[in-house]
Amino acid sequence: MFGWTGKILCLDLSKKQYTTLTPNQNIYDEYIGGRGLAGYYLKEVIKEPWDSEKMRLLFFTGPLTDTPSPTSGRMTIMSRSPLTGTLCDSSVGGTLGGQIKKAGWDGLIITGKSQNMIGIEIIDSSINFIDASNLKGSTISEVISKFEKNSSTAIIGPAAENGVLFSNIVLDSHHFAGRGGLGLVMANKNIKYIKVKGTGKTSVFDINELRKAREKIFRLTAASPILLGELGISNYGTGALYDLMDSRNMMPTDNFKATKFNYAPKLNAYQYKNKYEPKKTGCPGCHILCKKIGKNNEILPEFETMSHFTALIGNKDLDTVVKANNICNEMGMDTISAAATLACYSEIKEKIITKGKVLSLLYDIALSKGIGKELKLGSYRYAELKGQEEAAMTVKKQELPAYDPRGAYGMALSYATSTRSGCHLRAYPISHEILRKPVATDRFTFNGKARIIKISEDLNAVIDSLTTCKFLFFAATLEEYAQVFYAVTGIKTTAQDLLKKGERIYYNEYTMNALNGFTSKDNDLPKRFFKNPGTSTIESKIKPLKRKDFLKCLKDYYKIRGLDKNGLPTKKETEKLGIEWKD
């Protein structure tokens, strides 16, 4: 077998036992790896509550992981979300995926619960459950300091242990499996850390062919101003988007009550570059290196964090952003949800949060102290508790990221249709609505967006399953990755054949959410976007979304996706895609 190892490690923590699973080739053919394969194995238990012993926590690599394919240093972590109740997955970088492959595994399926807090240490096929009671309450860097340098790890911080519904799993020291609370699922199983070391090597079918495909991909990325241009994310990190969102009047401000923050030009990526003199870093096998680490080893914030910890909460201080980012990282919680929950709190309490208060509230959340006991439940539950639901800017209870949907209508649709709740990454329409790739689309119309979003969702499902990086697809296409896939696995494929698999993977996710009762009424946006305008300037006017147009677009999307009018899977479509489903 080339690309895959053909083996999955199943760990039962209740029994402290493990077994090996060897999937049939057809499962690999249909679900590829990463997010696709993890989804396939999550479905068997998806109706279980997130904290049940039977619930699985899945760590899955893809056939490209640990090969010289460009940006293949990624993997997927998946389970059911404590925050939203939908499935929850995160494509995450760092070295863990590579080591899992080197150790001989395509993925890990973890079930059960340990009595005591443990670490799981894997060296090739030797698996050890280590008592980690002494690490209870430790921050991410405290745990890392106990290990030899450059260990490949997945760790939870105090936030997860204290029941924060949006707690993360942190890979190595600075790659975050974020959003819906994967950290809490890991905490519930009583795992403080997982450490993996492998001594093998993923075999590649045809290294020369891979070299040819790499050359094409490098040529395309070099031609991309967004990736490798002087102002692009290689030089400035994802924060390069900050000025753009400001200039397009779509930076969520004051809990989405406005879309322009007057202080933004003083808080952009250029300011971080001057102040922190960052160096480039990133995932193994990546030539773009979008992560930025400051001269004093500060982990600099990503775009979403930069935006939400300034405009959304009214903070004008750069240092506070870096500190807030650091607290979230050390405590292990999602920066988007943390900032958005503070914004919701600020709106409900009708008070501005001072910069000192931002930091102390974050500690309160992570440590479940005082008001933190309520805020750790996320903005939806907090607002509900206070009887002010309209202050929660969430989709399916998950806080929205830093792209105001009134400034990009494809984004509006894709927030609603995302299978992992309010999320920008499922279809990433910013690519064409703002960044003009592969071509520009009109950002202020729903026309034509239904099919575009559907195709993009399929595409990103493939990307997360191979696995590779979404950013690369501002430049590259599946044409080049079909060649990479063949070179690695020896299985001939085409761009369209891969996209078909993406369609299956995405639809399978719809069936999982449907099994848990999610229907069309959940695929909706907060009322504010339909009622209130954003901030308009001469260059661009940000009007409220037209509800009628949005609903029509959603209806079109269901037709194109092969869902019924309630947004539910159909027998016809599942049969066509070979997915298990009962009407």
Add this chain to the structure above:
Amino acid sequence: MERLIKKYSKKLVEHGLCNEGSPLIGGLEVELIWNKKDPSRKILEKVINSLNITSILFAEPAEPYFSILNYLSFKANELTIHPKDCETRTFLHDIPVSLKFEANSIIKILKNRKSVIIPKHGIITIGTISPEQTFIVYSSVCFALFVKFFDDYYYSITSNNINEQQKTIFNQTIDYYKNFISKIKKVSSTNNISLKKEDEVIKSIIKTGKLTVDCLMVDSFFGNISYKLKKSIYISQTGSSLDELIGCIDKCPINQSSCAAITASSEFSAHKDIYLNTKNKAILHGHPKFCVIMSLLCRKNNCKFKGQCHIKCPEKRYAKDIPIVSGEVGTGIFGLYRTLPPAIKNKRGVIVYGHGLFIADKYSLENTFNNLIDIETMCLNLYLEKVKENNAI
């Protein structure tokens, strides 16, 4: 969708790529819509329904492209054409051929490529997002085939291996091109005064961009244009059409204090370095065909960089006063932003191998436009001289 379909079927005709009435474009939202009735729709419907895409274009190209297409596709080995120009190399990789105008054969190819050519029928292209993609790819294919024909022709001449069909197409096309270029009107002189105000700059960029496209000196949406005013560069956005630049010009502070211009042209760095190292204020970049063809004509045997001319050519090559340099799009290790700025010092312009022409001027974009026409005319004549020289031997 309907608007875009109309827009691009019209544009194909305006750009001289198709004859009136020829483009058939289909767009798929919930339902599939077409711009016209056509017997080919049955086959194309099958194609679009078998692929995860939003748009499809089929058209017989106008002359001389159609003759060139038929000639090159009938002699293609392995049913794939491998042009050497930069657009093909970067975005298309190669141009596949289907000998049959039949759905399954077309689907098989389009599962992994953006275009397919069918001898005696025309070109089919597809788009995942918008009909604009079908137009861009169509235009790139026509450009690539044109350039390849003349590159091949020169090779056939020098190796004494020319056939009648080639000669006929050559004569027809050269007549057509001579006639076409002689009709282009230059802009009246601007007294060599540089612009002082932002709105003048933006107006001038929009106007010159449109001129460049209208006289067909750039194919599809490739090409870029900029002007330096005070401490900022005003530059066309990535993937913008030079004839539709309203709202598509980015203002980039030269000290990079804002990333808002992350959407600026992929050649922003090259433009910036030219401005930093010379007294120029205006830059225009297009893909005039004979500039590109001339840059490919190097038949040096035993060169150790054979096959790598586009990145490693060590020679100092010229078309008269215009240097020809290697370099790829953008900022990679072989990026033209390394080779172009030093070469353009004290020159009107520079040709990048297999790619196009960059022209810089101290005063105005009008001057760059006039130089574009001059240099392309010069390259056409140079090419004809070279052909003549070798024909005589």
